[in-house]
Amino acid sequence: MSHDQNFKNLILDYPREALEFFAADEAAKIDASARILPLRQEQLKERLGDRFHELDVPLLVEWPDDKREALLFILEEESDPRRFSIHRLAHYCLHLAEMLNTERVVPVVIFLRDGAVPDRLELGGDRHTYLSFRYLACHLPRLDWQEYRDSQNLTARLNLPNMHYAPERRVEVYAHAVRGLFELEPDPEKQIKYIDFIDIYTALEPDELERYCQEYSEDVQKMSSFAKRHLEQGRQEGMQQGMQQGEARILLRQMxxxxxxxxxxxxxxxxxxxxxxxxxxSERILTANSPEEVLH
Structure with a gap:
């Protein structure tokens, strides 16, 4: 499983929501007129080499008519805090700031697991500090999921399973994440894409999935209705094969x-x-006790 790629996709698909959630302190002043652009990975690799290729997702925030100087956000997802290197992050920020000729750089690190990490780097001698570096940290396991359970920020809702919650509430967390996806994302293709994201990070056990189907039957029916509408739309657009594959993926995941x-x-x-x-x-799986009962 590539957590790096999962979060890169999330940030690239929802850049504004990602900044508002992961970098709230700095994103507060990003108004609706600002344009958020991802920097091309190919260009960064060509200019900076392979050593930084998997480090980050850089987003450049620009304002029309130079109302404000552009602001560069560098977002890194770190699955294991023990792998985090503040020196490497500082090195990358300095390289990128030099390459783009800017001093307006905001480093952001998203920690998927909890653990002790350095929060600043200072270089100096006995009398003075000559370089001081720190970053914005989003420790997902330290966030209380209930504070975001009804958030209108889709990035926050999708990350409910990565926040702190009691194990016995996993099904409830899953339900609120799925509900947020279907309420806040109208694009059927992205709905299918990010139901996988929720599944990966919730990792419901079979008995928990059964509980979800029983306790949130209305939501399950909505998902089934969504699948039906999605297939009908695909048929109208000449995309029957792609829609069939999407529905098959959903059913296999449920099974x-x-x-x-x-x-x-x-x-x-x-x-x-x-x-x-x-x-x-897909409807039969709600009450079936074995794969054979589903497919009979």
Missing amino acids: ERKFGKVSVEVRQRINQADESTLLEW
């Missing part, structure tokens, strides 16, 4: 969450089924 890893034969049947059959099986 594996509820019953564990499915057999090759079950996977083949699902991948080869047509849209109407997949919809029927």
Whole structure:
């Protein structure tokens, strides 16, 4: 699993929401007129080399008519705090500031797991400090999920599973994350994309998925209705194959969450089924006790 890529996708798909959530202190002054642009990774790799290629997602915030000087945000996701190097981050920020000829740089580190990390770097001698560096830190496990459970910021809602919560509330956390996705993201393709994100970071056990289906049956029905609308839209647009694949992915994910890893034969049947059959099986999984009951 590539946590780096998951968060890069999230930040690139929702740059404004990401800055408002991960870098709230600095993002407060980014008004609606500002344009947020990702810097091209190819250009950075060519200019700075491979050693920084997986470090960051740089976002350049520009204002029209030079109302304000552009501001560069550098966002890094760190899965394991033990791997975090403040020296490497400082080195990268200095290189990028020189390359873009700017001193307006905001480094942001998103910690996916909790742990002790240095919060500043100071270089100097006995009498003076000659370089002082710090960064904005977003420690996801230290955030109380209940403070964000009804947030209108989609990035926050998608990250509910990465926040602090009691294990017995995992199903509730999952439900609020999924509900936020379907309330705040109208694009069906991104809905499918980020239901995977929620699944990965919630990692419901089969019994928890069953509880979700029982306790949040209305939401499950909405998801089924969404799948049906998505398939109908795809059919109208000549995208039947792509929509069938999307529905098959959803069903396979539900099957594996509820019953564990499915057999090759079950996977083949699902991948080869047509849209109407997949919809029927998606409804049947709510009450079935085995993969065979779903596909009979």
